[in-house]
Amino acid sequence: MVRRPPSRRQSRGFTLLLALGVVAVVTMAVMLSYSVVGREADTQADTRRQKQAFFAAEAGLAEGREAVRLMMDSLGEDNFVFQNHLGAPVNEPGLGSINDPWYEVLPGPDTDDPWNYYRLKGDSLQPSEKTSGPDSLPTPNQAYSDYPDQERVRYRVFMHNDKERDVGVGEDRNRKVWLVAVGEVFSPGGRPTRSVVQALVVHQNQESVFSPGCVTRGCGPDMTFKTPDKSPPKTTYHTTL
Template identity: 45%
Template sequence: MVQRPTTRRRQGGFTLLLAMGVVTMVTLAVLVSYGVVSREADVQGDSRRYKEALFAAQAGLAEGREAMRIRLGGNETYASSLLALSNAGLQVNEPGINGGDRPFLELLPGPGGAGTWNSLAIDEADLAAAERLSPSGEAYASFPRQENVRYRVFVRDDEDAVDPLAADQGLADTNKQVWLIAIGEVVGRDGSRPTRAVVQALITNENAPAVTSPGTAMTGGGSDNTYNSGGEAPTVLTDVVPTH
């Protein structure tokens, strides 16, 4: 005997299919929303890490300027500074920045020597007592330590005129200008997906030799541009205009 489906059974099957469809749509909507939120979080995280890397590069660039100012001393060009860095074994031989007519030189080697990074990590012991408190005087429970923020700084000569007497033309600065290149980097927690920022600046030596001209010694000259030496006044030559 064949039993035909009743109206109640047909309604129950339709309700089950409808419920499964609703659950499927809700699941898909949740997955799509999760993907959108994850991508937005990645974008914001990349933007934050890039800003940190940019600040690290700018800090390295400022430190590099001061280092070159100290190395320059009283010299007019950067040739001696570049040569000293090269003789110290600080010429960079890494992929992308090795070789060439104008070699890259490691201006600020890290703690491990050439090829290592300088860290911007914050040591709590180095902070003053006021820096550990909020403006209202409450002690900070924690603060960013920047353990994954680091930087490197390079220097290289720019494309200036060739010095025929220089042994190494790539280090022979003649126009008192060199390039400073700073790289800031923020490394992920697992060491993957590092975010980098690169800034560079063309710095110019402002040391100028003193310019003097020969002439008679001024004695008795005052701030009012008068001559009062108590002796014979100097002879002043003036143009004589003939009259008719």
């Protein structure tokens, strides 16, 4: 009986399968790492856009508050009709309703675009604003390799009544109004990131006096309403052993 030597095809086939398995595992690990890095970059970008939108809304609210103050100071009216001074109410989804209309306080410079833009370009900055500063280490005053322009940050400001009683729609008599500021970072072809802030604005001409405790409301020097003594607190000191 003649014995034939064992074939080597089985060993070569097993090596090929093992190599394919290793390549598949490495490929899956690389794809998983790439997916994790991509999600982390998207998360950081969303956080940055949310902060930009919030700061744009805060800045728009401050600008709108000053515009309302100057407007009410110049009018000097107790009966403020929004449409007479701010135009027609906004007719856009999510911005007011028939029973509570919103009015644009700071319309954009373009008639076709109601947004106000916070644009910042590198050409408008001073040379010192494009460097790391004199105290930076290891190289002070190092110029930035790139300074991206800010083109996609914008805001809008609206005003509506505080729903006081016995007052018609779009009218104010108690000189209290709500200001709503919307900040947005838009992306062409993508979803925008928005932030909304609002504040109740009270307009008054008299001086505001503030003090700690309840002194302005008529309480005594002990900060309670139980004592009839309205004199200022004593400043003498007694030393005891």
